[in-house]
């Protein structure tokens with residue numbers, strides 16, 4: 001029988017990482033370096049779960 005490859009995480013809008021506080025492009029928010037991996041996107045040999053391996057998170061910018 002033919003087995004269909006299981007696609008994890010289909011392209012369905014924006015996927016937020018645990019470290020993200022808002023969707024990218026949200027007013028009042030901005031990209032920031034992931035504090036967990038310091039922007040490297042990895043912790044040791046594993047992808048950083050906080051930023052999903054991007055090394056960046058979306059944080060709310062507090063005005064003052």
Ligand SMILES: [Zn+2]
Pocket residue numbers: 034035036037038039040041042048049050051052053054055056
């Ligand atoms: Zn990270």
